[in-house]
Each structure stands twice: as C-alpha cells, then as structure tokens.
Amino acid sequence: MTDFLESPMSRRQVLQAATAGAMTIVPSLRAAVYAQGSDKPEKEEVKIGFIPLTDCASVVMASVLGIDKKYGVKIIPSKESSWAGVRDKLVNGELDFAHALYGLIYGVHLGTAGPKKDMAVLMNLNQNGQAITLSKNLADKGAVDAASLAKLMATDKRDYTFAQTFPTGTHAMWLYYWLASVGVNPLKDAKVITVPPPQMVANMRVGNMDGYCVGEPWGHRAIADGIGITAATTQDIWRDHPEKVLGTTADFVKKYPNTARAVTAAILEAGKWIDASLQNKLKMAETISDKAYVNTSVDVINQRILGRYQNGLGKTWDDPNHMKFFNDGSANFPYLSDGMWFLTQHKRWGLLKDHPDYLKVAKEINQIDLFKQAAVASGTPVPKDVMRTSKLMDGVVWDGKDPKKYADSFKVHA
Secondary structure, eight states, X not given: OOOEEOOOOOHHHHHHHHHTTOSSXXXXXXXXXXXXXXXXXXXXXXXXXXXXXXXXXXXXXXXXXXXXXXXXXXXXXXEOSXXXXXHHHHHHTSOSEEEEEXXXXXXXXXXXXXXXXXXXXXXXXXXXXXXXXXXXXXXXXXXXXXXXXXXXXXXXXXXOEEEESOTTSHHHHHHHHHHHTTTOOTTTSSEEEEOOGGGHHHHHHTTSOSXXXXXXXXXXXXXXXXXXXXXXXXXXXXXTOXXXXXXXXXXXXXXXXXXXXXXXXXXXXXXXXXXXXHHHHHHHHHHHXXXXXXXXXXXXXXXXXXXXXXXXXXXXXXXXXXXXXXXXXXXXXXXXXXXXXXXXXXXXXXXXXSOOOHHHHHHHHBOHHHHHHHHHHHTOOEESOSOOXXXXXXXXXXXXXXHHHHHTTOSSOO
C-alpha cells in the first residue's frame, strides 16, 4: 500500500474554520467551510451523466444519501445510453460532469475520440471490477482463458468478434492487453466492435460476438443468464487499476472551481461510505439496481462488489481485489502515471500516430491541486507522490518514468 499523508490545510482554510468556531478541523466542518463564503459553489445544481454500471455508485449515492447538500451542491444523476452520448453531452455542455471512462476523457482532450476539447479528470471513481466474458459456445470448445482462446483461434479458423465499449476507453485497453499477452493481435486477428455496456448481454445472447470486456454487473449477468463465462477479471490484468473517473471540461473547472471541488468532495465521501461496511455495500447494491440507475436484479450486483466471484463453469472464489470505491483513500487519487499509461496504449494501438508529451498531457488533464483541496474537505488522505508503480499481468512494470520506451516495447501492436 502506498504511504498516505493527509494534505495540510491552507492558511485561509484554517482561518475560515476558526471563524466557524472550531479548533479541531473535522471533515464535517471542512465541508461546511467549503459550502460558505468565498468558497461557496458558483453553480449549486449540477447534472452528472452516468452509464448503467456498478461503478456509477458513488455518484448516485452522493445524491441519494444527501452528501452533496453538505458541500453546498445538488447532484442530478442523468442516465445515459452510451459512452459516445456521454462524450457529446460533456463537450456541448448538456452535462456538467460525467462518470466516464478514463481513456474517453484523454481521447477527447487529444482529439482521438471524436471532437477535440480540453478536458479535466477530477478524481478516480473506482479501481478494479471489470471482466472479460467469453461466450458459452467458446467455453464448450475449451476456450476458458487467454491461452486456450488463442489455441482455439489458431486451430478453428474463422472470424472472431470481440466487443468493447469505446475505442479509447478502459475496456478496449484491457481487452487488447489481455489478447496480446497470448500473441493475439486484436486489430489483425479478430474483429473488434463497440457496444454500449447495457447492450452487451443481449448482443451475446443473439450471437453477435464471441467475447466482450465491460464493467459489472454485465459480466456476472452473462453467467446468471447462462450465455457466457468469466475468462478474466481486469484486476487479474492490473491489480488496483484505474477505471472510471469524474470527468468534465477544462472550461467548467475554470468557470466553476468551487463547484468542481465541492462535487469532488461529495463523491469522495460517498465512495468512503460505500467501502465502510458490508451493510453499506448491500444498501448501495439495492439502490443502484433500481430501473432509474442500473436496472437489473440486486443479486447480479451484490456478489461481485463483495468479492464473491464465480466463472460460470463451477469455479467460485473470493477476490480481495474486487471493485473498490475508496480503498482506504488509495482508489481516488488521479495519479499522473495512470493517465500516462492510457496514452502509451493509445500509441501502441495506433490511436496516436506520434508520441505525445506524456507528462505534459497528464498534468493538463488531471486536476491534482483541486483534488487535494477536495480531499481536505472530505477528510481523504492523499499520497506523497503523483506517480505510482504497478506490475501488470505479464510482469511488465509501469512507473511512468520512460513512457516512450514503454509504449514501444510491446511485441504485439498496431
């Protein structure tokens, strides 16, 4: 675990808190500080887009539990049908913020995901908790993991189709990395299509794809419906990987900095609430299963958020590295190295023609200072370093120190 220290309060924050009549700065008072005076949110009602996925939970619970009011804002969750729709509504201002794929925000910023616009990542919403599903038909032929899938593809020659949720998004990168780890080039050896998360199961049911990568609960839903098996979880690919983020435009942050900070603090506190107890997780699952949010049965959501996994072939296990919304404070920090990793994969797969200035781009997008302010308000610890070191499934270490070398090091690429 990374060594975490709490961010020191600024002189102005200390003075404001003292004015409020407190000598000890507790999180609830910090929240009150940010909801008043010069730090009062400029825009008090905000619309936050989300896709029906388990990892939208901290956005939803910040609203449902009224945590947002504590920070002087009202969050209006807005259910969206596709990541492309989220992108378009963020860019044109219909949404103030969004529960978004990490790589979507980076793709829009660089113009590799449609319209180009300066964007901002305010926080990481969760770690882990996605899965790669293979059809029951493939499993019946022996393809139950990456190695056996590669063997089947080599011997049973035909067109294989796999689905991800957005071309520059996290699910595409997990799927590509996983396939490439066994020598399958996703861009040459298979057909890859884009399908919105809630439509994955229906498309597999009618035979439109052989496999897909998506967030929960749509991995477990395929098992519950008897149409697919879990071949890998994304935490198998990269333990404690970054996943969804709270995204907005750079213009919004410049125009409404207090609002951005308040919303970030509220969602940080909601994530902390979710991870605090088994009871809270079950309450969250019950809440987001409603048709207004994820629209599926509670039992499809609640098992994997507790780390209780089954693969659809009789194997069950408890995974301590399941989806986390707070993880003792380590799940939410927008590490620069995390954003840079997605850029290395975009370069690897030809989404970027040339090497970008990896660190410069990450510093432009990831709002480190604003996050630290929101962390003070919500009592969230922050790491000492803006970079972190991770080892992925193939043993390759990523630390952000030489992104060009890292991006060019993969044998399987576009």
